[in-house]
Amino acid sequence: MLGLNESWLAPVPKTWQVRKFYQTFRLKSGVAITSDRISPDDAFPVYGGNGLRGYTDDYTHDGTYLLIGRQGALCGNVHMVSEKIWASEHALVVYPTIKLDQRWLFYVLQTMDLGQYSMATAQPGLSVDNLSTLRLPVPPTELQTKIAQYLDLRCGEIDDLIAKKRSLLALLAEKRSALITRAVTKGLDPTARTKPSGIDSLGDIPAQWEARRLRFVGRAQNGINIGGEFFGKGYPFVSYSDVFKNFELPQEVTGLVESSDADRNRYTVRSGDIFFTRTSETIEEIGMSSVCLKAIPNATFAGFLIRVRPYPNILLPEFSKFYFRNTSLRAFLVKEMNLVTRASLSQTLLGNIPVLIPPREDQEKIAAFINENLAALNDVASNIENAIERLTEYRAAIITKAVTGELEVT
Known part of the structure; x- marks a missing residue:
């Protein structure tokens, strides 16, 4: 690059x-x-x-x-x-x-x-x-065309290889999603007694589980609203990308903001907090969640996010990080989302999300089961991602050499 x-x-x-x-x-x-x-x-x-x-x-x-x-x-x-x-x-x-x-x-x-x-x-x-x-x-226009033709050929070959590997990653992602969704919505015992959840989109659930709307599980709070000139220095700041890209928040976020004492008291980031992306131009980016497993001192979070802080002793953070990324919940949001110029998730809609609450022992077992079974899939995915990264770097190196004249194209 x-x-x-x-x-x-x-x-x-x-x-x-x-x-x-x-x-x-x-x-x-x-x-x-x-x-x-x-x-x-x-x-x-x-x-x-x-x-x-x-x-x-x-x-x-x-x-x-x-x-x-x-x-x-x-x-x-x-x-x-x-x-x-x-x-x-x-x-x-x-x-x-x-x-x-x-x-x-x-x-x-x-x-x-x-x-x-x-x-x-x-x-x-x-x-x-x-x-x-x-x-x-x-370079001169004629050489621009020659460089483009050369890169079309070379990059086309690399892109074909990358596309095949991305197809494998997509299959692995589907497998991971199915594993997570099944575990967090149906439990680990297929023979367990069930009962009606009382929520149409959920159907029957294990008899020992509860079903609530999110507004009865925790308290929602929009993030800090502050001018762009305050960013880049100061105190830790949880950004939109931190949430969008991760099931769990990074232990060390890279964002910084000049927040006040009042800001840091109001927009805290504590263990167990669940963050949701609130606004975007596409629905695919809305309602993506990330869970804080370890408090980030002095941190605040972006206004494009909503923090839900669960009431005590309801949700295990390790369970939450999987539950709020399950595909059935994503389907619920897609169905309910009201799109305007930019997709926006309101606290009212977020509060209506159905939440399944297994007994704490079940939450622990489910989180452990998912982590254990994802490990092998993640290893395979990591190897493929490393291969894609190497191909991407090779592709970038070829382009850089061609467009800077280091590689002579005739």
């Missing part, structure tokens, strides 16, 4: 230029679209901060364009489209101001890992102003 210090730019061949983004192309946000206009059945793809969101009945752009994700967990991703599409306000559209081969530019931007320039705020996001001063090496 290309470094923040841009040392990769020196030296470049004498016939090449080094240009800043704003000297090479304009970046402009797309057009807002409400989620009720997006469906899987319409004709025109909708691209947002994390790539393809779905389809709609109209388009904003017709032609070949590069799109950069502006906001969301995967901001900085780069897509090249050559069709009629709707670019949403969460995507940046690239408009070249000089003659460029767009395929070549796609490889350059993809390799620059633009996500590393996201602002240190409550939710990852890219600023046009911050990106505009980045620099890139620009």
Whole structure:
């Protein structure tokens, strides 16, 4: 990947230029679209901060364009489209101001890992102003085309290998999800007596278990609302990404915020707290949970999150981290979510989530069972992920050498 210090730019061949983004192309946000206009059945793809969101009945752009994700967990991703599409306000559209081969530019931007320039705020996001001063090496147009053709061939071979490995990861993820969902909703004894849960979406549950709505299990609290200038220094801060990417919160979060004493008293992060992602442009990012297994002193949490602090002696944190990620709960949220311009999870809807509460001994056994059975699956997944990482690094190295002139393409 290309470094923040841009040392990769020196030296470049004498016939090449080094240009800043704003000297090479304009970046402009797309057009807002409400989620009720997006469906899987319409004709025109909708691209947002994390790539393809779905389809709609109209388009904003017709032609070949590069799109950069502006906001969301995967901001900085780069897509090249050559069709009629709707670019949403969460995507940046690239408009070249000089003659460029767009395929070549796609490889350059993809390799620059633009996500590393996201602002240190409550939710990852890219600023046009911050990106505009980045620099890139620009060879003559004819050479741009040759580099793009070379990389199409080389990267295509690598991408095929990566795609096959990602398919294996997807199968493992399905297996993990099925294991977790079965254990946390039906228990470990298939012969156990059952009873009606009283909640239609749950059906029958083990006779010794309770079923409650989340509002009767704990107290909800939205996160801190503070200006972007306060981020990047100060006290620990649990970000949107910390929750979205992890079943359990990292022991050491990387985010920092200049929070006040009152903030740190109100938005605490304690063992057993359950955090949910509250808002995004897509429903897939909403209601993702992460559980704190060990308190983080002096920490606060993002306004894009909701913290639920369970009442004492109800939920074992090790059980919670699996229960609130089970697929039946995700299905419940997808069904109940009311989508507008941005998907948003209210405390009212969150409080209506059905929660199964086994006896504490059962919670301990279920957590131990899942951890034990996931270990082997996780080992296999880790090996595949390592292989993908090596292939990705090899791919990036090839692109970097080609687009900086280190590798001569003829």
